[in-house]
Each structure stands twice: as structure tokens, then as C-alpha cells.
Amino acid sequence: MRESPQRHAVFGHPISHSLSPAIHHRFGQQSGIALSYEAIDAPPETFATQLDDFRHAGGSGANVTLPLKTLAFERCAQVSDYAARSGVVNTLEALPGSGWRGHNTDGTGLIVDLTERHRQDLRERDLLLLGAGGAAQGVAFALLDAGVRSLTIANRHAERADALADRIGQPGRVHVRYWNDLATLGSWDFIINATSAGVQGTAIDLPFAIVAPRALCYDLSYGRAATAFLAWARTAKAAHVFDGLGMLVEQAAEAFAIWHGVRPDTEAVHAELRERLDAA
Numbered sequence: 398m399r400e401s402p403q404r405h406a407v408f409g410h411p412i413s414h415s416l417s418p419a420i421h422h423r424f425g426q427q428s429g430i431a432l433s434y435e436a437i438d439a440p441p442e443t444f445a446t447q448l449d450d451f452r453h454a455g456g457s458g459a460n461v462t463l464p465l466k467t468l469a470f471e472r473c474a475q476v477s478d479y480a481a482r483s484g485v486v487n488t489l490e491a492l493p494g495s496g497w498r499g500h501n502t503d504g505t506g507l508i509v510d511l512t513e514r515h516r517q518d519l520r521e522r523d524l525l526l527l528g529a530g531g532a533a534q535g536v537a538f539a540l541l542d543a544g545v546r547s548l549t550i551a552n553r554h555a556e557r558a559d560a561l562a563d564r565i566g567q568p569g570r571v572h573v574r575y576w577n578d579l580a581t582l583g584s585w586d587f588i589i590n591a592t593s594a595g596v597q598g599t600a601i602d603l604p605f606a607i608v609a610p611r612a613l614c615y616d617l618s619y620g621r622a623a624t625a626f627l628a629w630a631r632t633a634k635a636a637h638v639f640d641g642l643g644m645l646v647e648q649a650a651e652a653f654a655i656w657h658g659v660r661p662d663t664e665a666v667h668a669e670l671r672e673r674l675d676a677a
């Protein structure tokens with residue numbers, strides 16, 4: 398073990414629900430790397446100052462969650478190619494001296510969870526992405542890279558969906574639909590809930606008709622926040638229904654690899670957290 402632990406944190410608002418500290422502490426134990434990892438509640442107005450304070454206090458790496466991923470992108474002196482495409486950052490790596498290099502590990506985390514843990518083939522699927530916030534932005538490019546045939550984005554405020562589609566720039570493959578029109582637009586065999594409705598304790602009203610036979614439904618949320626969407630998907634007879642716990646662990650493993658140069662084994666941590674959530 399190293400003498401002085403490396404200092405890490407996750408910034409978000411709200412943040413008390415975050416499992417990231419538990420995940421990174423377990424990864425550290427597993428890899429023999431001494432680290433500290435705390436959850437910092439940071440509203441958008443004070444995030445920049447809090448991030449600077451963290452850096453001055455020795456912070457060497459941070460994760461960023463809702464609603465701060467675009468702000469984090471704007472704070473970076475450098476960004477990875479994937480973060481540059483998506484315009485959102487969930488992982489900050491301290492550059493020597495000062496400044497941050499921004500990464501986005503959400504996309505890889507989701508794809509690893511879906512294809513390696515759940516053995517799903519994403520190619521040639523027609524995907525409906527619900528939400529156009531930081532998480533949706535972070536995963537959309539990876540899903541297109543993974544071979545989905547088409548991507549339809551529906552967001553409560555339509556202009557944000559338009560902005561994401563414009564950013565992607567593949568008009569033949571990426572479409573925007575009004576949330577309130579979904580019931581009349583047919584069905585999809587892959588539906589991702591990337592809204593924060595569950596985290597905020599709000600129900601989203603979705604028609605069952607949008608779920609095609611053999612559909613794969615995935616909620617980026619987990620725990621209590623995912624309950625309503627997962628129950629809706631099962632009632633709609635989706636063939637495969639998953640929450641975002643696996644993605645959470647995989648995106649954390651990617652961040653850990655950026656900071657420490659080793660990708661931890663995720664299975665034991667995932668199983669432990671699943672047990673904890675099931676018991677709650």
C-alpha cells in the first residue's frame with residue numbers, strides 16, 4: 398500500500414444516493430491501491446469553485462454526475478476523443494501542475510454491461526432513447542458505434558433532443574420524436590430510460606405500445622429509482638429488462654483504469670452491490 402492515499406471524489410447534486418465511494422474503495426482494496434473517495438454535494442452554481450478547492454486540497458481524480466457533466470466538460474483543459482464527441486465529461490484526471498483532462502466512461506460502461514454481462518447483441522436494433530441530458534449524451538455515441546441500426550431520441554423538452562441529434566449529425570440514422578407523440582409512432586426493440594425521473598421520485602407515463610416483441614429495456618438508474626420503469630417494462634412483456642447497476646460498476650472500472658492504470662475485476666463488486674440493493 399502507498400503511504401499517502403490518492404484523493405478522489407464524485408461531485409453531483411443530489412449525491413447522497415451515490416454508490417461510487419463504495420465501489421472505488423472496493424476496487425482500491427482489490428488492487429492494493431490506497432485511496433480516499435468522497436461524495437461532494439455540488440449545485441451547478443458552486444461546482445467550479447468546489448472543484449478548484451478539491452484540486453488545491455490534493456484531489457487527483459474525480460467523477461461527475463447529474464446535473465454537472467456539461468459544466469465539467471467546460472472546466473477541462475484537455476478532453477479525450479470520446480468526451481469531445483459527446484460534449485460531456487464524467488471523469489476528471491488531474492493534469493501535471495494544474496488543470497483537468499476530461500473523459501467520458503459512461504458509454505463504454507453501458508456497452509460492457511450490455512454485451513459482456515448480459516450477453517446482448519446490439520447490432521441492428523432500433524433504439525428509443527428516453528432523455529437527452531448528460532447521461533443520454535454520454536451513451537448515444539457508444540450505442541451508435543456498437544451498431545444499433547437507428548436511434549430515436551425523445552425528451553420532455555424537445556429542444557434538448559434536437560440539440561443531441563444535431564451534435565451526432567447522422568440524420569439518416571438518428572431521429573427526434575415528441576415525447577407526447579410516442580403512443581402513435583410504433584414500437585422499438587431497444588428502449589433505454591436515461592431520464593432522471595426515478596432519481597427525483599417522479600413517475601414517467603409511457604405507453605405499453607412502444608415495446609416491440611423481444612424488446613430489451615434498460616434503465617440507467619438502479620435501486621429504488623429504477624423500480625417504476627422496470628415494472629412498466631415487465632408489464633409490457635419486454636424480453637430483457639435490466640437496471641443500470643452493471644453500467645455503474647463498469648464506468649467506475651474505466652475511471653479507475655484512467656487514474657491508476659489497472660482495470661479492476663468488476664464481478665465481485667457488482668454481486669455485492671446487487672445483494673445490498675436487493676436487501677434494501
Ligand code: NDP
Binds near residue numbers: 530555600641645
Ligand atoms: P440530467 O440532469 O443531465 O438530465 C436529466 C434528464 O432526465 C433530462 O433529459 C430530463 O428532461 C429528463 N427528466 C427529468 N425528469 C423527468 C420527468 N419527470 N419526465 C421525463 N423526463 C425527465 O441527468 P443525467 O442525464 O446525468 O442522468 C440521468 C439518469 O441517468 C440519472 O438517473 C442518473 O442516475 C442515471 N445515470 C446512471 C449511470 C450509471 O452508471 N448507471 C451513469 C449516468 C447517469 P428535460 O431535459 O426535459 O428536463
